[in-house]
Amino acid sequence: MKVVRFHAPGDVRIEEAAEPTPGPADVKIRVRACSTCGTDVKIFNFGHHHIVPPRVMGHEIAGEVVEVGSDVSGWQPGDRVQVIAAIPCGRCAECRRGRMTVCPNQVSMGYHFDGGFAEYMVVPHNVLDVDGLNRIPDGLSYAEASVAEPLACVLNGQNLAAVGDGDDVVVIGSGPIGCLHVRLARARGAARVFLADLNRERLDLAADLVQPDARIHAGETDVVDAVLKLTEGRGADVVITAAAAGAAQEQAVQMAAREGRISFFGGLPKDKPIIALDSNLVHYRELTIVGANGSSPQHNKEALRLIADGAVPVNDLITHRLPLDRALDAFGIVARGEAIKVTVEP
Template structure:
């Protein structure tokens, strides 16, 4: 089978390899659609190393059809399925206290387990038994199902912020993740949503996704504009949807008294950011991180997309065959696309 093999930072190539070896209960899935995540780019460029192996196969946002059901009665050959790609251990303190996304004993597809930038992927029996696989309804495309994973992460992040109809929300960076934050904040009834991004295409996409205002931070003073848009108060919620250290400081400047700030995006290893600690203290700001997803988040996101309450179809702007994985990664990285899909053709 064909797979995109990462052999070192900045080195990925298409190769013919053996089909995955399976253990009892493992399932094989033919990948029909896999979307490229910003984390895939960070791993590819060597800016993220935790859990990364060489050689390995990236890709954790995907859906496909069952080739080998591993003896599971709940699965049939040809079934269309999506996967929650993080497999928590289920028995550690974090898992038992409702924080399985933080499980340090877990494994993840596209990290410790070879991922979806391949024709076929192996799903461990543990994931199947834990309910990580979901059957796709007939009307749900493979591309839509691939986007369940990033939406799950966004749901996790906004749950920590308790976004509601009372809130004004600023999203810093409206790439794919930022756009999902805009969409979810709009669905949750946020009273005003302000998007910030220097990319004109992405600002336009944010307005289409439900933002009330889209600002170019290189063309005007973002802090002053946000104050003007919020009656001088600042934003109730500020979400850093891109891992640029300067935005961490800016987020505290943008937040209103008693505001909430999410450092949602991952930052490169070893990077430190300045924040206004006096602002956090005197204005009683809450600053939180958000990492990954749980099966609960995945199921919530799956149902939102499957029901049509969350329309993610417009987010796929570019499509490539697996043979063109290098071009696909380059397009995802250069900012010319919203979301890039790698398809089985």
């Protein structure tokens, strides 16, 4: 079978590999769709401290069960499934408290285990142990199901920021995560959602699809000033920084309304993690700043339901579908910002 395997930064190869064999507590699937994200591009260019090469990449996974280990019950060949990416241990103090997104023992598909850029892969028992293998609802395509993983992360972020009825929401960053934030905020009852980005072409591509109440081109307009004008001087109830930019985080604090909530959703580069924070704004406006890190198995289940119910449509966000032997092209398309979501279909 063919796989996309990371060997070293800048050295990712499409190569032949033997089909994997599941252990007694594992499940083997035929991968039908594995979507790409900016993290895949980062791994391609720089590697990752959790990846010991060679490693098959890919963590936004949907497929069909083809073989079940002897100790596994409840699954059979032909079942259509989505696989979580971040795998909590289920046993530590944080997991026992229901805080699975911050499990210190977390492992991940495509990092610690071979991932979904392959014709076949093994879903390890670690996933099954935390109920992380999910049935794809009838009528939902594999490609759409693969987007449940990033939507699960978005869901976690909006839960933490308490996005809800009547909110004015600003999303900074118009990539696939930004698009999902716009659609989920609408599904949660936000009154208005504004989308901002520095890149005009990317902003227009995204905004034409998700139709925010206003698009703000940060390359031509002061974002804080634009948001204040759009909100009659109040500021936004929720600001979500879906971009790896310290300036966006600083602006988020400045544009937040009284008792506003700010989600630092996008992490910053490791060599530039420090921002200038006007703590008096936080103090006097009673602002809340929250982080957001990944998702739990339960978030994945909820994300699948939201997609299947039509509350958060994702099919039109998949702008490119490529075969496995063009996976490296997929990384290039993502890196150049030419797509919203690129899905690899082995």
